[in-house]
Amino acid sequence: MAxxxxxxxxxxxxxxxxxxxxxxxxxxxxxxxxQLAEDCLQDAMESALVHWARNGVPENPIGWLLRVAQRxxxxxxxxxxxxxxxxxxxxxxxxxxxxxxxQIPDERLAMIFTCCHPALEEKSRVALTLRTIGGLTTAExxxxxxxxxxxxxxxxxxxxxxxxxxxxxxxxPDESNWQERLHSVLLVIYLIFNEGYSAGTSDAAVRxxxxxxxxxxxRLVDDLRPGQAEVEGLIALxxxxxxxxxxxLDAQGAFVPLGDQNTALWDVAQIREGDELLDxxxxxxxxxxxxxxxxxxxxxxxxxxxxxxxxxxxxxxxDSLHRLEPTPVVALNRAVALAEVAGxxxxxxxxxxxxxxLGGYQPYHxxxxxxxxxxxxxxxxxxxxxxxxxxxxDEAQRGYLQRQRDRL
Amino acid sequence: xxxxxxxxxxxxxxxxxxTDAFNEMMGGYFAANEVYERDGVMVSGEPLQxxxxxxxxxxxxxxxxxxxxxxAETKEKLGGYYMFDVPDLDAALKYAxxxxxxxxxTVEVRPVMELDG
Numbered sequence: 001m002a003x004x005x006x007x008x009x010x011x012x013x014x015x016x017x018x019x020x021x022x023x024x025x026x027x028x029x030x031x032x033x034x035q036l037a038e039d040c041l042q043d044a045m046e047s048a049l050v051h052w053a054r055n056g057v058p059e060n061p062i063g064w065l066l067r068v069a070q071r072x073x074x075x076x077x078x079x080x081x082x083x084x085x086x087x088x089x090x091x092x093x094x095x096x097x098x099x100x101x102x103q104i105p106d107e108r109l110a111m112i113f114t115c116c117h118p119a120l121e122e123k124s125r126v127a128l129t130l131r132t133i134g135g136l137t138t139a140e141x142x143x144x145x146x147x148x149x150x151x152x153x154x155x156x157x158x159x160x161x162x163x164x165x166x167x168x169x170x171x172x173p174d175e176s177n178w179q180e181r182l183h184s185v186l187l188v189i190y191l192i193f194n195e196g197y198s199a200g201t202s203d204a205a206v207r208x209x210x211x212x213x214x215x216x217x218x219r220l221v222d223d224l225r226p227g228q229a230e231v232e233g234l235i236a237l238x239x240x241x242x243x244x245x246x247x248x249l250d251a252q253g254a255f256v257p258l259g260d261q262n263t264a265l266w267d268v269a270q271i272r273e274g275d276e277l278l279d280x281x282x283x284x285x286x287x288x289x290x291x292x293x294x295x296x297x298x299x300x301x302x303x304x305x306x307x308x309x310x311x312x313x314x315x316x317x318x319d320s321l322h323r324l325e326p327t328p329v330v331a332l333n334r335a336v337a338l339a340e341v342a343g344x345x346x347x348x349x350x351x352x353x354x355x356x357x358l359g360g361y362q363p364y365h366x367x368x369x370x371x372x373x374x375x376x377x378x379x380x381x382x383x384x385x386x387x388x389x390x391x392x393x394d395e396a397q398r399g400y401l402q403r404q405r406d407r408l
Numbered sequence: 409x410x411x412x413x414x415x416x417x418x419x420x421x422x423x424x425x426x427t428d429a430f431n432e433m434m435g436g437y438f439a440a441n442e443v444y445e446r447d448g449v450m451v452s453g454e455p456l457q458x459x460x461x462x463x464x465x466x467x468x469x470x471x472x473x474x475x476x477x478x479x480a481e482t483k484e485k486l487g488g489y490y491m492f493d494v495p496d497l498d499a500a501l502k503y504a505x506x507x508x509x510x511x512x513x514t515v516e517v518r519p520v521m522e523l524d525g
Contacts, residue, residue: 166519169496
């Protein structure tokens with residue numbers, strides 16, 4: 001009996017979700033063209049709808065799709081005399097007598113490095129990584145970034161064109177570039193996470209999905225190239241933040257700062273996994289910004305659970321982070337920790353030095369407002385809250401800031 | 409693939425002729441050239457005379473307009489170039505990073521368009 005078209009569609013959807021990244025990576029390796037690999041995979045999926053409905057879902061759907069996509073590529077190459085060599089190469093890979101390969105080589109690490117290449121615009125790196133490895137649709141990515149689908153489609157297509165035209169290699173970088181390029185990959189993953197984590201205007205389901213996608217991507221890098229302290233550090237950092245997702249917003253959807261969160265809503269298993277992974281990372285003796293941020297996050301979580309936050313240790317960690325990444329935003333976080341250790345006045349002085357760099361940055365004014373409250377300067381605190389609220393694009397955050405201001 | 413590395417620098421920030429910094433910069437160019445030669449990746453490469461020597465022209469209708477000066481008045485000026493023949497962008501970027509001008513200016517790396525004969 002022929003399988004129902006519903007079953008076929010469900011089987012295909014499952015492959016598209018679970019294995020698209022692996023399939024696409026294997027195809028790009030063989031065809032050496034991003035765009036063509038995508039087109040051929042699309043063709044193969046369309047063929048599958050017909051063939052699988054007629055003959056049943058094959059035992060090894062991924063192998064089937066890889067082989068058919070490869071044949072589609074040969075057909076396309078045949079129409080162009082320039083690709084004679086390529087046709088021969090691909091045809092040699094296709095033994096009609098052999099069954100479909102049960103295992104296809106995992107080329108996803110090369111794919112991740114290509115998608116996160118610093119020669120691409122940052123937002124394009126994020127979109128391309130989500131599309132190719134994460135398996136999100138263009139529409140889903142557009143929704144997550146509040147873009148129109150057409151605009152996101154154009155962005156993806158521009159990025160693929162640049163990869164081809166500029167000769168961005170499909171390869172895992174060698175030793176001389178490894179650290180720098182790995183950091184670029186981890187930054188892209190962390191950007192995806194933060195996009196999901198910031199209580200933005202897109203809906204909650206989309207945001208949680210982005211966080212989980214980021215954790216999936218980091219775990220994938222860790223699986224494909226184990227033993228990298230910064231990869232483990234990033235996973236730990238994301239787990240320690242994601243574990244608190246259930247407590248970050250109150251019933252009205254307003255942001256709840258860590259100190260006021262109901263810790264019963266925290267995901268204890270995820271916190272434990274984050275803590276353990278951080279220990280593993282730190283023991284490797286290769287410190288880096290993600291491990292430091294994870295350690296800070298771990299101390300905050302511990303503080304939430306025990307009621308006593310080790311601000312002295314947090315301040316030391318921010319000092320180390322600032323040495324590695326001397327950015328105004330790190331300096332801002334350091335100033336907040338400093339205020340906890342040395343008092344609001346000292347913290348405010350540190351903030352004053354950042355007023356030019358961060359004058360248009362909402363968290364700067366929010367942090368300043370909170371310290372002004374502690375220092376008893378209520379009028380100035382109100383003004384700082386007003387500035388923060390005016391700069392705030394995020395509804396949950398604005399709700400919180402408004403409430404703090406109204407309390408004064 | 410062939411890549412053009414265009415070296416843009418602000419002449420006022422470049423080390424002055426005769427100083428130690430200048431000699432160090434020139435040493436950097438010699439060292440880079442040696443690597444390019446050793447690895448067989450350099451198609452060509454030349455420094456350009458300063459933009460005060462530039463002449464720009466355009467043809468509008470049938471009229472050729474000739475003007476003194478570079479195409480665009482910017483602080484960073486095109487001061488020279490290299491053309492590399494390497495397998496991919498990562499290799500091109502690796503060699504471009506050896507150009508001393510990258511330390512105080514910007515090196516723009518562009519693939520050469522391959523025209524199919």
